[in-house]
Amino acid sequence: MSSNESNQMQEPVVIVGTGLAGYTVARELRKLDAAVPMILLSQDNGSFYSKPMLSNALAMKKDARALASFDAAAMAQQLNAEVRTHQRVERILPGEHKIAVDGEPLRYSKLVLATGADPRRLRIDGDGADQILSVNDLADYDRFRQALAGCASVAILGAGLIGCEFANDLCAAGYAVSLIDPAGSPLARLLPERVGAVFEKALGERGVRFHIGRGVAAVDRVLSGYRLTLDNGEAVVADVVLSAIGLVPRTALASDAGIVVDQGIRTDAWCRTSAEDVYALGDCAALEGKVQPYVLPIMHAARALARTLSGQPTRVEFPVMPVVIKTPAAPAVVVVPEGEGEWRIDSASHDTVHSARAVCHHLHSGQPIGFALVGAATADKAALLKELAAAAAAAAAV
Amino acid sequence: MKIWECVICGFRYDEALGLPEAGLAPGTRWDDVPEDWICPDCATGKHDFEMQLVSV
Numbered sequence: 001m002s003s004n005e006s007n008q009m010q011e012p013v014v015i016v017g018t019g020l021a022g023y024t025v026a027r028e029l030r031k032l033d034a035a036v037p038m039i040l041l042s043q044d045n046g047s048f049y050s051k052p053m054l055s056n057a058l059a060m061k062k063d064a065r066a067l068a069s070f071d072a073a074a075m076a077q078q079l080n081a082e083v084r085t086h087q088r089v090e091r092i093l094p095g096e097h098k099i100a101v102d103g104e105p106l107r108y109s110k111l112v113l114a115t116g117a118d119p120r121r122l123r124i125d126g127d128g129a130d131q132i133l134s135v136n137d138l139a140d141y142d143r144f145r146q147a148l149a150g151c152a153s154v155a156i157l158g159a160g161l162i163g164c165e166f167a168n169d170l171c172a173a174g175y176a177v178s179l180i181d182p183a184g185s186p187l188a189r190l191l192p193e194r195v196g197a198v199f200e201k202a203l204g205e206r207g208v209r210f211h212i213g214r215g216v217a218a219v220d221r222v223l224s225g226y227r228l229t230l231d232n233g234e235a236v237v238a239d240v241v242l243s244a245i246g247l248v249p250r251t252a253l254a255s256d257a258g259i260v261v262d263q264g265i266r267t268d269a270w271c272r273t274s275a276e277d278v279y280a281l282g283d284c285a286a287l288e289g290k291v292q293p294y295v296l297p298i299m300h301a302a303r304a305l306a307r308t309l310s311g312q313p314t315r316v317e318f319p320v321m322p323v324v325i326k327t328p329a330a331p332a333v334v335v336v337p338e339g340e341g342e343w344r345i346d347s348a349s350h351d352t353v354h355s356a357r358a359v360c361h362h363l364h365s366g367q368p369i370g371f372a373l374v375g376a377a378t379a380d381k382a383a384l385l386k387e388l389a390a391a392a393a394a395a396a397a398v
Numbered sequence: 399m400k401i402w403e404c405v406i407c408g409f410r411y412d413e414a415l416g417l418p419e420a421g422l423a424p425g426t427r428w429d430d431v432p433e434d435w436i437c438p439d440c441a442t443g444k445h446d447f448e449m450q451l452v453s454v
Contacts, residue, residue, distance in 0.1 A: 020406065052440075053408040069405045295407050295440045324439050326408065382419030 011107045012037035012082075013309060014099065016089050016253070017114035018046045018075070019137070021282025021298045025112055026079050028306030036310075038081035039108075041101060044139055046072030046085040052295055054141045055165035056326050059172035064142035092257035094275035110277045110309055113254060113265055117247035117283035122157065126218035128226040132157070134243045135166070144242065151239035152176060155228050157216055159186035161294075161325050163244035164199075167208045168327040178236045179203075180211040180228070190323060190334045191358075192343040195372045198356040202330030202375060211236065249284045249291060264291045269315045271305040281305055287316060296321045320388045322381065330354070330374055333381045335388060337370030359384070367391040402428050407440035 013029065015022045018040050026038055040046070047068035053060075057067055076083040084101075091100040098105050119134035135144050148154070154170050156163045159181035167179045179186070185196030186203070200210055215231040225239040249264035260266045260274040264286035271279045271287065281301040283293065292301070300318055307314035325332040341360040355375030362369050368391050371384045399414040411417065411431070416424040420438065422431060435444045 048405075050404070050406055050408050052406075056408055299406075299441045 010037060011097070011109040012039045013110045013112065014038075014106060014108035015040045015112040015114060016099075017112075017116055017282070017284075018042035018044075018048070018072070018083065019114060019116050019282065020051055020295065021116070021284075021302060022112070022114035023048055023075065023079075024299060024302035025114065025281065025305055025309070026081055028303050029309050030079050030081070032306055032310040034080075038079065039106070040075075040079075040081055040083045041087040041089060042072065042083065042085045043087060044085070044137065046075060046083050047138060048075050049138045051137075052326070054135055054138070055162050056169055057141070058145075058169045059328075063145055064138050067141070068138060089253060092253060092259070092275075092278065094257055094259065094278055097277060108277070110279065112305070112309070113273070113278065113280040113284055114282045115250040115253060115284040117249045117264075119243065120246040120248050122216070122243065122245060124216055124219050126220040126229070128219040128221040128241065131221075131226070132219060132241045132243045135162075136247065144240075147240050148175070151225070153178070153225070153238045154240045154242055155180065155226070155236050155238035157181075157241070157243045158245035159183070159210070159212065160189065160244060160246065161187065161323070163242075164203065165326050166242060166244060168203060168206065168329050171203075171207045172328065176209075176238075177207065178209045178211060178228075178238060180214055180216055180230065180236065182213065182215040182231075184213055186210065186212065187325065187332065187334075190325070190336060191332065191372045191374070192345070192360075194345055195356040195358050195374055198352070198354065199327075199330045199332060199374045202354045203327060206329035208329075247283055247293070249286070251284060254278075254280065254284075262286055262289055270308055270313055271301060271316060272308075279305055279309070292318070294321075294323055296323075320385055320392060322385060331378050332372070332374045333378050334372045335370045335385070339369065341369050343372075365395070367395065399425070400428065404437045404440060404442060406442045407437060409437050409439040 048070040049067045072083045072085050087101050089101050098107050119136050133144050135141050153176040155178045157180055159179050167177045170177045185193045186200050216228050217231050218229040220227050226241050228236040251261040251265050254265040255261045265280040265284050266286050267273050267280050271281050273280050282298050301316045304314040304316040323334045337360040340363050343358050343360050346357045355377045357377035358372045359368050360370035368387050402411045413427050416422040416426045
């Protein structure tokens with residue numbers, strides 16, 4: 001083998017992004033291949049932290065430093081990889097197996113895009129609109145904590161998973177919380193409306209003030225905070241405004257390089273993008289056209305991708321994946337049904353004021369394809385997961 | 399009895415409560431949790447991430 005070929009083989013696997021997706025791929029790949037060189041590029045300081053805990057950390061009195069379980073140096077050592085912090089990837093040149101990072105070329109054997117997503121922003125009028133905060137990484141969380149200092153009230157835009165978790169967390173930490181969402185019930189994308197109503201009641205009794213079915217027209221600065229004008233003219237006053245209305249995959253780097261992008265960076269079931277040796281996963285990616293949010297799909301995709309990168313092409317197979325909403329006042333677990341089904345509310349088994357259990361049945365077969373549990377009914381999670389897995393296996397066998 | 403926390407998702411394992419639905423009886427110590435156990439919320443393996451001790 002010439003030294004040139006040998007060098008070619010030694011080109012590193014380059015991972016863009018050091019969130020859960022990037023670090024998990026690196027860890028899984030290192031388990032399979034002790035020798036392959038790896039370089040991880042972080043746009044921030046590269047600390048590893050538990051992202052789901054960002055919306056649960058306040059009541060546990062954890063600040064940003066306490067959430068960062070390992071810094072970049074510790075991660076580099078654990079992974080036996082190079083972790084470069086505060087890097088800006090400018091360009092991907094897929095034809096040359098090269099990227100440009102802060103003006104310098106970097107060659108890769110395989111490239112993994114784990115660039116994450118940006119918080120979705122609403123167009124809102126008013127001179128306070130540009131001071132609305134969002135929390136999508138540890139640095140955001142640090143800013144949010146600083147903004148909360150000396151404050152007593154928070155208005156949250158968006159009653160999805162993150163908005164509801166923050167509402168509960170802030171309430172438990174003693175803040176007055178208003179939660180505003182244009183949908184007809186909280187967690188509208190996850191829970192059927194009647195289950196959402198039980199969730200709303202339980203959180204409401206804990207002190208969260210819901211403004212459901214309402215959008216925000218304007219956010220204006222007032223003497224000691226902000227005045228939010230809702231679309232029905234009602235006003236909500238708060239010291240801090242937090243937006244939690246979803247994420248937009250970061251796809252610019254890929255699309256600038258001519259890589260196919262739809263809802264996110266498009267990949268097949270092997271996490272392969274349209275460019276050779278370029279892969280994507282996590283919040284930036286649309287696996288077979290579908291963005292898979294939350295932690296569990298990332299873990300499954302990362303394990304399969306690591307195998308693929310190690311030379312054993314492995315299809316990402318998602319099992320039944322429950323979404324856990326960490327709201328201690330009204331804990332909830334959901335398996336969102338794929339395809340059409342009919343929700344049936346089972347009101348016999350638990351206290352129906354603070355607890356709800358609904359199972360979604362396939363329209364034709366009648367088999368369970370999803371469920372939504374709130375409160376005490378979450379105890380049924382394991383049994384229902386088994387039922388769903390058994391129904392899925394039976395359906396696959398047909 | 400101790401409480402452990404998954405560093406990825408924040409799931410808490412309370413030794414006193416165990417995890418009966420996963421076959422871990424109340425009082426099962428973290429050391430005695432099987433090596434193939436995975437976090438029910440994020441599927442992280444016991445090996446991959448030492449659970450952090452949050453309280454004793």
